[in-house]
Amino acid sequence: SMGIVLVYILSCFLGGMVAGKCVKTQKYLWGMAVGFAYFLLLIGVSWFVEKQIDMSVQHMITTFCMCLAGGTLGGMIS
Numbered sequence: 215s216m217g218i219v220l221v222y223i224l225s226c227f228l229g230g231m232v233a234g235k236c237v238k239t240q241k242y243l244w245g246m247a248v249g250f251a252y253f254l255l256l257i258g259v260s261w262f263v264e265k266q267i268d269m270s271v272q273h274m275i276t277t278f279c280m281c282l283a284g285g286t287l288g289g290m291i292s
Contacts, residue, residue, distance in 0.1 A: 222252075230248050230287065230292070232248075245288045253282070
């Protein structure tokens with residue numbers, strides 16, 4: 215469980231850093247966009263594989279916040 219959380223945050227963080235370095239303006243917004251896109255990817259893959267979203271609302275909100283925060287932080291640091 216902890217490994218999954220680290221992968222979520224680290225992936226979004228690194229994606230946010232790359233987006234921030236490429237764009238150069240409003241880096242935190244682009245990092246946030248990367249985090250949001252990663253969250254949508256997670257939901258999409260879950261739907262494709264399971265044919266349902268196999269998450270509780272609390273887990274979905276927590277995952278959404280982790281992805282957004284990781285991407286935003288990566289964008290700000292870049």
